[in-house]
Each structure stands twice: as C-alpha cells, then as structure tokens.
Amino acid sequence: MAQIKYWLFAGFLLALVLIGAFNPARAQAIDLAPFDAGQPLIGGMQILKEQPGRALSVADLANAHGWQPASPGNVSSVLRASTTWLTETVSNNSPEPITRWISVGYWRLADVQMFLLDPLTGQVQSHMHAGLKQPGSARPLTLPTMESVFPIELEPGQQVQMVLRVQSGGWRTIAVESWSPSSYLSALQQTRMLHSVIAGIALASIFLLLLSRQRLYVLLATWLAIAIASVTLNLGYGIPVLSAWLPGKSLSALVATLAFWNSLFLVLISAVILGLDKRDFWRRVLAGILVISVTCSALFFFIDTLWVRRILTIALLALLAVLPIMLWSARHRIPHSSSRLMVVLLGLAWASQAIRVVAFATNWLVDYEKPIYLANVYSQVAILLLIIGHVAQRQRERERQMEHRAKSLERDQRVQLETLVRQRTTELEHSMLAAQEATKAKTEFLRHVGHDLRSPMATIMGYTEMLQARIVTGSEASRLAVIHRTTDHMLNVIDDLIDYTHDAGKDRIDPQPVYTGWLIDLIAQQARALAETNANQFVLKVENALPAVIIVDGKRLRRILLSLLDNSAKFTHDGQIVLHIRCQLGANPDQVSMHFMVGDTGCGIDSDEQAKLFLPFFRGRSSQGSPGLGLGLRLASTWVQHMGGTLHVNSQPNHGTEVTIELSFPIGQERDVQPSETLGLPPVDIKGNGRRLWLVEDIPEVREFLADWLNRHGFVVLQSPDGAAFIKTMQTTAEAPPSAVLTDYSMPGAGGDAVLAAVRLHWPDVPVLLLSAHITARSSSDQALTPGFDAFLPKPIDFSILAGELSRLLDPDNTLLKPSSKDVLLTDESTNHESTPSHVTPQSPHSQHTRATAGAQHDAAPPQARLAELSRLVEEGALTDIEDWAQTLRTDLPEHAQFALEVERLVEDLDLHALNKLIAQSQ
Template sequence: MMWASRWCLLPVLWVALVWPTAACSAQAIDLSRLQYSESITQYLQLLRDEGATEQLSSAMQRTEWENINVSVLQEGYREGAFWLRGQLRNDSPVPVTRWLAMGSARLQEVQLHLSEPLTTGVPGAGLRWQPPQFAGTKYTSARREVQGRTALFALTLAAGEQRTMVLRVAGSSVIELGVALWEPAVFREEEGRELAIQAFVIGIALVLVTYALIQGVEWRDRGSVLMAVWICSALLFILSFQGYLYLYLLPGGGSWLVRLPVTLGCLTTLLHLRMSYVLVSLDQLPRWERRWKRIYDVMSVVLIVVTTWIAAGDFRATAPVANAIAATCYLMWAASMLHGWRHGLDNARLLAISFGLAWSAMWLKMLELNGLIAHGILPDWQFATLFQLGLLGVASTMVVGRALQLHHKFEQMQWSVLSLRVREQFKLEQEVNHRTSELRAALEVADQARHSKNGFFTSISHDLRTPLTSILGFADMLQAAGGEQGRYGRIIVRSARHMLSMINDLIDYAHGDRMDLSQPRPLYVHGLLQTIGQEGAALARRQHNAFSLEVSPALPPVLRIDAPRLRRLLGNLLDNAAKYTREGSIRLEVGWQAAAVRSGMGVMEMRVSDTGSGIPLHYQASVFEPFERAGADRTQPGLGMGLALVRQWIQQMDGQIALHSQPGQGTVLTLQLPVAMADEQDIARDDCREDSNTHPLIDGTGRRLLVVEDSPDIADLLVEQLEMLAFEVERYADGETAIARITQTDKPAPALVLTDYLLPAAKGGEVLRATRQHLPGVPVLLLSATLRPPTDRPDDLAFDACLLKPVNFMELQETLARLLGLPLPQLGAALAGTVAAVGTVAAVPAASEAAEDTAGPRPLPPQESLQQARVLIDSGAVSDLLDWCDALLQQHPQCAGFQSRVGQLLREGDLFAVEALVNAALDQQRGPGSEDVS
C-alpha cells in the first residue's frame, strides 16, 4: 500500500517539476541592454484561447504554451483570445523604464498583466499580479497610461528586478501580434517623424482636393469632383487604418471603430470605380459601352450593399467577404483599364500603370493582414506612407493631366466656336448688307410717303381753312345783327374756331408733333362748359330732344385743364347721346370733389345721361373697343371710334370713365378727371376774350363807364375795347375804391357800372348796393366767372345783366346797347359793315403803302400775276395761293413786301382781306376810271 501511494505521488511531482520549467522556457528579456527599440515577439510564448474563456490564473496553468519564432504573428480574422507571456529583468544597477508597443493600431482589446517582483529564485513560484493595464480601440484613451496611436504600456523595473509579463489580445479585428520594446525618447522621436511625414502628405492631398474641386466646379467636370471626393475618402481610410482618427478625433473608442477602416475602404473603392469610369470614358468603347456600364453599375450596387452590411452587420463574418469583393472589383477594374488602354482611351494607360502598382501593394498588404502570407518588410506606417505618396503622385498626375485635357478640349471648343462665329459673322454681314439695302429702299419709300403725307395734310388743311373763313365771316355778320341771330352767330363762331383748332392739330401731326400729350392751361371753366352746353343743345335739337346743363356751385371758376381735349371728350359723348335718343332728354351734369386741404387739387366729375335706347349688357364690355358700335343702328353715321377715343384721352389725362346702361331706359357715362385749381391772375391775356376780330357795332361817345376788375389783363382788355367804342372808361381794381367813387357827388355820374363779383376789399354785391343807393337808375353789368351769379337778393338788388368770362365783345356790345338804349345795325347794315371792315383791312396796307410812298413807291406784282391770284381766290385754293406767293417771291423779288402781307393774311385764313388787297393792287395798276375786265 505504501508503494502504491508513492506511485500516486509521481504525477504530482512531475507537474511540479515541469511547470516551472515551462514557465521559464522563454528567454528572459533584459531591459537594460535595449538602447533604441527591439522586437520581442520571438522571445514570447503564445497560448490560443479558442473560446476566449480563460482567466489569467487558468491560462498560466495551461500546458499548451508554444514558442513564437517570427517577429510578427499574423492570425487574420480569428475568434477567441491570444495570450502572450515572457520574462523581463533589469540587470543594471539603476531602475530602467521601457515602453511596450503593439505594432497594429487596429487591435480592439489589449490587456497587460504584470507580476510583482519575484522574491525567489524560481520564476513563477508564488506570483502576485498588479492591476491590469488596458489599451485598444474598445477603451477610451483616458484609460491609457501612455497615449499613442497603437497599444502602448510603460514598464519600469528596479535594479536587479525580474517580473513576468502576460498580454491578452482579443477582438473582431485582424489579429496582428507584433510586440516591441522602445526607449521612450526614441519612441517619441520616431512618432514625431511619422507625424511630420503624415502632415506633409495630408497637406499635399488637401491642395490636390482644393484644386480638383475648383477645376470640377469651374469646368463642370464630374471626373474632377469625383477625384476630389475619392482623395478625401482615401485619406480618411488611411488615417483610420493607422489609428490617427482614434488618437486625435475619436478618443472615446467603441466597437464601431473596428468597422470604420473596412467601411471606408469599401467606400473608397466605390468612389475609385466611379472616378475611373468617368475619367477614362469607358462609355465610348465600341460595342462594349453598355457592357462596361452594366458591370460598373453592378459593382457599385454590390459595394453599396457590402458597405451597409459592414456598418450594421456582423463584422467578423462580413469583413473577409468585403475584402474578397473589393479584390474582385479591382480585378475587374484592371481588366477594364487594359481594355481601354488597348483602344486608346484617355487616361486608361496612366490609371492602369500607376494605380495597378499601388493596388498590387495593397493586395499584398491585405493578404498579409489576413495571415495568408508572411509578414512584409515594411511596418504599417511606413507602408501606408509610401502608399499615400504613391497615390498622391498618381492623383497629382491625374489632376494635372485632367486639367491639360480639359484645357485642350476648351481650346478646341474655342477654335470651333471661333470658326463657327467667323462663318456666322460672314453670313450675318451678308444678311445685314442685304437687309440694309432693303431697309434703305424701304426708308426711301417711307420718306417719299412722308413727304406725300405732309403735302397732303398741308394742302387739305389749308383747303379746309377756306370754307371756315367764309363761315367765320358770315357768322360775324350774324353776331353784328344782335338778338337771337347774334347768339346763333356766336355759337357758329365758337364751333368754327374749334374746328379751326382741330385743323391746326392736324397740321402739327403732319409735321410730326405729338398729339397724345395733355396741355393743361388755366381757363374759365364755367364759360367753357356753357359753350359745350350750347353745342350740346344744338345736337340735341336734331332729333327733338330736350337738353339741360347743371353745374355744381362748388366748381371753382378757374381750373388748369386741357380745354380742347375736354371739349372733344364731352362733344363725343353728347354726339353719341344725340344720335341714339329721339324725343327724349339729354343732360350734362358737372360736379366737383375737392381733395385734401391746401393741395390745390380736386376731381371734376362729368356725367352725360340720356333716355335713349341704351346698350345691351353683352355689348357693354366691348363698347370702348375701336370700331365697336355695340349693335347700334347702322343707319346712323360713325365708325365706332368715339368711345374708344374718349377712353384713350381720359386715361392719358389720368382720369377714369364708367358706363351704366339699361336697354330701353338710357345710358349714363361718368368721367372723373383730376385737375388743379388756378387763379384768375394765371390766365394769359389772349385767353381772356373769345374773339379777336370784333367789329364795332355801337357808338359810346359821351358816355362814361366804371370798370371794376381786379385782374390787370382783363381790365386792360376791357378798357381797350370800350375806348375803341368811344366810351369814357374809369378803371378800379377793388370794390372799396369803386364804392368810394360811386358815393362822390361832385364827379359826373357814370352811364353804367361793369363789375366783377369776387373782388378784394368789397365784393361785387356791395358795389351793386352802393350803386342802387347813390346812383339809382344806373345799370350794373356783372362780368362773372361762374354760370350762376348770386340769386339770394331782392329784385332791387339784382344785377341788370350778367356775362360769363372769357369776354365775348360782340355779346358785350349787344348787352351794352340793350342796357344803354344804343341802336344796333340791322342785318343788311351789318353785312355792309362787314364788307367795310374787309375794306378797312385792305385799306390798312394801302395806308401803309401811302406812308411808304413818301419814301418811295412800293413795287406791285405784274397784272397777269394778280389776275392769276384772283382766280385762285375765287376757287378758294389756299394751298395754291401759298404756292403762288412762293413763285412770286422767286420771279419778282422786288415785290417782297406785297408777298409778305399776302402770306400773313393767308396763314390767318382771311381770304376777304387777301381779295381786297389784290383788288386794290389791280385798281392801282389800271389807274382811275378803268374797268375790271376780269
């Protein structure tokens, strides 16, 4: 039994003897002998923990520890954990500190277990462990004792001290086990050199990115933009691959940092494929354009799916698949580049050579990381730096080459555009020359037409003056007759002068003057409205219609308005109303709406209403259109332009027009016209009277008249005309001085007082009262600017007569004759007076000729020329008479005075005076007693 118990103790003794031997089978590493850096992987032992379930104590007791014979152990994507152990000692007499660094920056979880110093001579006996140190992308950088882009630990051993070191490496990333010891200062120096190189490379890359972006935006080149984005993506991939993103930008760590390099790698591959397709223009390959497009589209879709799978799925399962797909895509890319190179596509050869070498090196690195080939010659950062420099060199070449290519294309386009422009310019010059010749011919035709038009308008307008001159002459005869005939004569004169002003406008239009510009002038608006009312009454009587004019008392006496245009506006409306109203009534109402206080503006509202047939509703929308007669009776004259012209004119005067009509009941047209108020002092002297050629009808010899008028122009005009009628005139500028004169008994009493109503100091009503009180029986004549003088007075204080401004001196003479009992000539006498007046006109030049005869006789035209003028006068050919004047001046320059007088009378339209002047010249040439053979 005793021997049996001894045999049972043998396995225990063997384990006790073997375990310390296994624990110390690895050679102890002397930290004091290290000067710079040294790889210690080959001095360590490795234990593979397939399930990653072992703890430190259980792992130390395992017997599967094996020696490592390489400097870097590549395990690829493996599950489980890896344990590394080794012995550290310090044989120097002073403490020594060294840094332990893991070669890969992508390790997810690294733990360092360091034992307490060995107290016995047997390593591993009675080990006690210090708290573990952590590193890797799983942990935040704050948990590290030493900061670095890779897993980094500080090891400090006292003099003669020996310790056991155990590393545990686990995670989903590629397992690359490379352990090295560094002297701290040397490590930092090497790290600084590496950072300087990286900064240089990144600076160049950013310059390239900026240039490529500017080039892409300016030239609208999609390939340059894709190249800039691809360079940025490649930089991010390399920085994440080397651990710089974790160190400087993402120090918080996390499991997603393991996915980031592969995700960015797939994205970079996708961008590289799209960039290559655009730069090489694979769509231009004959018979292969659709195939390569389809292949590249499939690869792009697959890479997008794989990138999404890596970012969200099982990384350890998807990463090898992603690497395989990326490798396949690069193989297809290489085949497409070779195909494009063979067919001579731009950039295909450069991309195939440069990127082919770079991606071959990358494939070798990927095989190395996956543990399929042995460890390479260069470390990660050196390989990455060389790879970056290679890519940047290729990218620089591509950017410059692309710029040159685009510049060459741009030059070709410029030359093409320039050539096309030259051809188009030549063609355009030919077309311009052709069109210029056509336009020149058309201009000549238009110029001839313009001259013909001007000649036509001039001839027709002068010929129209002839009957108007006759009308004015006989209307003057009617005015001279007084009474009802005189009133009719005044109406005829006003209408004829209105027609004469339209003829003058026609001449101005023929000369190129604008007729659409409003020309407002201060005038007596009540007098204008009375004239329009008289014309409207005449129009209304044509079809037995009643006419009424109603003017608001609020309407100012003087307004700044375009009188000819307003007269035409209301004339058109009244003419339309008279056409379509039979045995009814027509009314013209004028109101006033004052604007803001002190603005001097207001709105003149004119309403023309009739009881005619009205306008159907469906025609009212188009009634203001040209040539639209709104279903009117076609037997009525007109072209349908009246209302169209009214709307055009009222809009040009900034006014408005409104229509309200009901069939069978009549039509109401309302005009609203903004106008400015004016003062009587603003009215020009020539606008103060209606007629300019008034013949005296009465004789006021021995009669004194008092004229009370505050307007100097009107007062001067009245005094001038009254003195021409042989009246004695006393003039007063205000009512107070006039009243003072009336109350003076020592001065001769006047025969009549002629007064305005709105006077300074005292109004016309007070002048009337003073006259009735101190000069009973003396008539008082009111010269007013409004239609309605004050009527709120008793009969004994009513004015004897009232005349509207502007002054019509024929009407004034008739009124003075009635009030003073002066005789007026009968119609025959008036006719004789008119003829005498014509003779007077002819006598004026005769008198002047007599005056000139004292200095020398005036030459007269030959008798044949005067006879020719008589024929033209009898036919009323005014334009031919003007031509006769021009010919007379050319043939007989000595007759310039006679020609000038005849031309002046023709321009005034006075054929009577011209006839008298020609007859006087003929009589003078024939001598006394000769007969008129004409």
C-alpha cells in the first residue's frame, strides 16, 4: 500500500512537471532592460504552429498542445502559407521605466498581431496589428519602413506575457528583435544611408558601363540594374507605392520575375565570357532559355502566389543546372589564369545561389542563410570587377597581336618601308620647318597685334593730353582725367590679353613701393565712371587706417580690381556697386593684410554656372549680349594666385555678387617710391613765368622730382628739407614772400600744420598747398582733416591737378595754362634776382635747356617731306612708327640727330601735344 501511494505521488509530480513544460505562460521572464540594440528574442521564445483548417484564438493558447522552443529552423515556412504563434514573458528588472520596440521581420509577412497578456490572469491588456496587409497609418508606429514594429512600455519590476500571431506567405524565417526607440531609428537611418551609397555606386557603374557601348558591358549594366531592382524590392523599398496600384499577386509576380531574370542574365554573361555565344549550338540553347524565361515571367502574373514560388524554384534550379554543362563545353577555351579565376568565381556565385534556392525550397541550412547570401553577393561583385579587368586584358592582348602582325609585315616589306620611312622623314622635316615658321609667324603676329591695338589707344591718350593742356579745371577736366585713366586701363586689358596668350607666370609680377591712398583713389575714380554707365551708385568703404606706402605691383592690382568692378557695372542696373577695403596688421609689423571686396546688387550668377566662372572664355547666360571675352575672372584669379593671395566668389541669383580677395603686402617707406610711380597723368603745359614757389618736403627723391617738374614749367623753386628748417629760414632771413608754399604733412621736427601756422603768421596772403600720403582724397573733403590749407593733393602727385590748383590759386584767369605765342626763355637774371639763403637751394629752370634746344632744332629743321611724314604718323598715333622715323632720320641725316633725339624723348613721354608744337615750329 505504501508503494502504491509512493507511485501515485511520483505520478502527480511528473504531471505537474509536464503541465509546466507545455504551458508557455510558465516560462522564465526575459529582462528587456539590457535588450536595446536589436538583440534577438527567438532563442527564448516558445512556438506553436496552427494546423491547417484549425484557427486558434488567444484564449485557446493555454490549452493548446504542441508548444516547443523556437529556433531558426522551426520558425520558417517555406513554399506554403502558415500561421505561427510565438510567446514569451518579458519583464523590466531595472529601477527605471523602459520603452522597447519589438520588431518582427521579414517585412513581407502578411499579417502580424501582438497581444500583451497579464501573466497571472491571462487577460489581454493590449492588442496591436501590423503586417503587409495593414496600411502605414493603421500600424502602432508610423515609421519609414515596411517592417512590423510594436511598442512595449514596462514599469520597474513589471512583467507581461507577449504573444505574437504571424501569418506568413512562406517567404522566409521570422526574426523577433528588441530595440530602444533611439537605437532602432539610428540603425534604420544608417541602413538607409548605406543602401543609398551602394545604390549610387551601382547606378554610376551602370552609367559608365552603358557609355562603353560594348555588348558585354551592356549585359553587365542590365544585369546590375535588374539586381538593384530585385534587392530594392526585397528590402521593402517602394513597396507602399507599388502596393497602391498593383494587387498582391502582381507584386509577388514582379519580385519573382526580377529574381529569375537576375539569374538569367548571369547565365548570358557567363556564356559571353566563355565564348559560347559564338557557337551555333549554344546560341540556339540561349535563345530557347530566353523564350522559356519570357513565358515563365508572363505566367507568374496569372497564377497563385504559392505556385509562383514553386515554379520559380524549379526554373532557378533548371537555369543553374546549365552551369556544369557550360563549363564542360568551354573547358578548352580557358587558357589564361584570369579566365580560370573568372570560372572559379562564376562557380562560387552559382553554387551559393543554388544552395540558397535549395535551402529555400527545403528549409535546409536556415542557420547559415546570411553567410550563404553574403557569399553570393560578394562573388557577384568580384565577378563584375574581374570581368572589367578581363575585358581590359583582352584588349591589351588584341593590341599585342596587332603589334606582332605589324612587325611581321615590316619584316616582309622592309625595303618598301625603308623607302616610305625616308619619304615620311623628309615630309616630317618639312612639316617641322613649317611648324617653326608658323610659331614664328604667330609670335610676330602677336607683336603686331599688340602694336595695332595699342596705337589707337595711344592716339586717344595723346589727344586727351592735348585737351588737358587747355582745360585743367572744372567738370571737363575731371571727365578728361577719367578718359585718360580709362584709356590707360584699356591698355592694361590689352596687356592682360597678350599675357594670357603668352601664358604669363609669376615672374611677371613687379612689386614696387606705391602710395596706398593714391592707388585706391585712382581705382575709385575709374570705378565711379564705370558705375555711372548703367546709372549705378559707387560706394567706397575703407576700414581701418591704411599704411602710407605698400610694396605691390600697383598696375596689376589695379587691373584686377577694375576688371571685377567692370563686371559688376555691366550686370548691375540702377543699383549699387561697393568696393570695401579692410586693412589689418598681423604679427609681423612690416607686413599688412588687405581684404578687398567688390560687391553689387545685380542679377547674380546661377549656381550651376559658378563652378565654370574661372574657365577661360566662359560667358554665362546673363552675359549674353554684353561685351567681353570671358577672361576677366580667369585672369584676376591667376594674378591673385601669383601674388600669393586668394579669390572667392559668392553669388545668388537676383541678389547680387560678392568677390573677395585676400592679399598680404610688405609695408614700404615713402623715400623708396620711384618718381615714375608718382606720375598720375602725363605732364600738362603750364607757364610759371618765373613765379617763386617754396617746397617743403622731407623725402629728397620726392622733393627733387617735384622741383624738377616745377622748374621745367617756368617756376623758381626754393626748397627746405623739413618744416623746422623752413620756419627757421623764414624767421631769420628777409626773404620775400613766395607765390605759394607746397608742404608735406608728416615731417620730423615740425609738420605741415606748423608750416601752415608760420605762413599764416608772417605771410597771411600766401596760399599753402598740402601734399601728403596719409590723407586720401576721399577724406580731404572733410575740412576737419585739412583745416586752413588752401588746397590738398594726395601723393603721388597728379600733375594735371597740381597745375589746375596752381592756376586757381595764383592766376584765376588761367593765363598760366594758356600757351603763349612765343616760348618764354628765362634768363639767369630772371631766375636768380632773389637772394637765397645758404640752406635753401633754388633750382635752375630746366626750361632754359628745353627752350634752347627747341630753338636749335628749329634752326636746323629736317626737310619738309620728312616733317610731313612725321606729322602724318603723329595724326595716326603710330608711336612705334614715330620711333622708327626718328632712328631713320638720325642714320640718314646725322646733322638732324638732335631733332631726332627730341622726337624720341617726346614719344617716350607720350607728349603728342608737344610733338605737334615741335613740328609746327620746324615748318
């Protein structure tokens, strides 16, 4: 009896154990707190598959039989529709509430439902619905993916039983993973970015392959396009769009067709690589395969989905079975190692694809599905790369064969070829001589073109100078000055064009000390004239103090900025053009960084044209109908780079353009400025008539140059090296008041303000002209900066402006600027009738030598025929021809050598007015 009780008790315990084993609700709970990065949950779940024709509900699960641990092998349903139940108890063992997203894949699962049950009572707490049949708006989470995702929120210590009902069309295994929301979204974004990159590379490869127009490459491009489309649909991209206008059966047929044609094109490519496409038997076989493929593809759209999958599996296996036969047939046509490697890769790709098809059909090797899939993908990529290399190698082989045939032909016809070579050698020598002559002719042509382009401009400049000699004040003088400077700018543009033709380099940069204010004012005056052509307003903005002198290729910088300003003026109407200059000293006190910005409010530049701005001869759509060659920005950018700077363009359509230049220059000294750099315009004809001027300047070179110019125009110049010496001389000697005082502003000891105060004290009626490089013409209009001075001239001195100011201050009737009927010859008595202190040096008028020379030339004038020829050349502005005329005169008639030298000097100074006067005096 005791034994019976013992066995009854043991049976009762065994029953409890068995009930616990088959009751899914008793499974140990899975803590979801650490499962936040896509950890799989299948391994801890229980699975139950519904029997065909027997539908289960959630309430039936507790009493259902057949629950077993889930694994990759028993969660798949291949080639048949099925309904699978999965369950697991999940919990939150962390001290904080958590939210987890449970993803259920594959996306092609037809219907996925999640039930959240109370683990103790079994009551349904939540029911969510997803799957391919559910539209995106009806799913628990609206995400940019076709995958089924369910949210679960758990409080600390809470447990819940998760039940999944998955209705599958028999496509693939089911994957259940746990994510945190941020991890899922991040992984989704990274996956999409990776897919986008791969798709971009594939599309670029397709484009390049199609460009080759070779049969094999076109097949490769088509295969790649089909593969991309197949993979895209398998990943779920485009499914919402296709589902909107394709029924489910048609969508499945489309996916199957793409998969089938992917393998079909692999067969065709293999046949081409192995050379079987040139054999009649295989050409008929391939044609039959194509016919069967088209028939199967059309059949897919008219039969049930399950039959589509079955037929697809059979067709793929039949297609893949062709591989061994193809390899055996082409075994003697694979002599090269690259071809043999190609065959190995083809075999690997076909083997992996065959294994995938068989495993898909038989649910075999489910655990190795991903490695097999990757092996298939990698082998196909390797095939693609190797095919390209193989084709290149075949091309090289064909070239070597052609070379070998050429050498054989050369050996067979050596005598004939030697004769031909000699003939060709002679022809090449003649061609080389012709090319050398053409190069020489090109150089000569460029020289003459430069001469022909410069000559008309020189004529304009010459006549402008003649008018400036008569009109030196008022608006007419300003306009003439603008004409002169603009003409000079055109000459610079011509030089730039020739520089570009000669491919000018960095060695053409010629940095020299230049007055900063003068250079900016010169650019601003011409920019203002350019802006006015289309009724624009020009604005000059100078930020921070400018150094008086910088070492720069002033002509080149001026050309660069005026080219940019000219572009702004051409494409801006009734707007504003700005030149903004910012100066900044760096760590090196002898170096200054300058920022130039040319901006406008014009039409702007389209974004698609901005990358082409620096191409030579490029003209955008907005420049059609505007003058120009399209070289401005190209030359500006090239010269800025040669000067060690950078140039950037920022433009928006209909919002204007800004061109920014960053350059760095050494700071120079005023004493280093060459006299040629102080010449703003060619000299004008002014008559000093012996008037006395006092020049106060601390830079010896500038002082001597100004004194020489004034002396040559009939003034008597007294000089002082600085303000202190001038004041001392004025106070200690009984010097008569001069007609005017010209003084610098910044000088050691006593500056221009001290000179002004001393003159106002001793000679109240004597005008004082301020000469300075530290105050620009822009600021000179502000009387607070130049108080008390009668006139201001920025350095370098513009002699046409100086002549106008002297005429205004000394002779309001402008008699100084009116050329007299006879030249005034200053005698020694007229120039030295004043007593001169020991430290003040009056300069003997250079006009004595000039006028005496002119008189000698008039007495020994060349023949009238020669003078008539010279007059014609002057009228045409042919400066180079005038120089040739003078050299010929000096050679043919040595007694007129002095006259020829005077003509050459006047041509060098571009003083056509004086040259006309010399001809008139000699006739």
